[in-house]
Amino acid sequence: MENIASNVELLYKKAEQYSKTSLELLKLHTIEKTSDVISSLTVVISISIIVGMFTLFVNIGISFFIGNLLGNNALGFFIVSGFYLILGIVVFIFRKSLIKIPIDNLIVSKLLKEKKLSNDLEKS
Template structure:
């Protein structure tokens, strides 16, 4: 009788372990899917926003170039001034890139590890 009880307990433990492993696998599949979808939708939103901002910046830059050119009576000079502004912004971003990267890394780390 004791042997049958032990055999029954072992089979119950085996079934429980198998159930736990299956549940854990399903959980991690769902977690991975959730993170993947969050990444894909975030990328799509960022890409859409980048396209819209880029188009707006192009039109504003062309308008600024023509306006400055009209004020200075030289369209080429207007576009050179706008181009020079973008070169200065690029230099500024390059110089301060480390101080720009740290907050971004902290934010993305927070988002990633919050989900796990």
């Protein structure tokens, strides 16, 4: 009878240890996935800022160039601003397919990448 009680107690301790280890593994996996998504978004945001700054200065140059051609710098800026107004309207209309869906897909693929790899490893 004592042997059964000690086996049950040992089984309980192992189950408790297993659950603690599984919880710790889940925490670490969540931290890894979160850091992967945040670092990917940080890279995209950094590149976007650099491209945005480049585009800003190129557009200022184009505005001055068009303004000099037309004889009035203000007209150059109005023409470039009108172009961006039209571009903004187009992006607003197609914002779901141009912005939201690709970003959602990036985040989901980053979150599911590790899960797919671990499932493949379990199968082999």
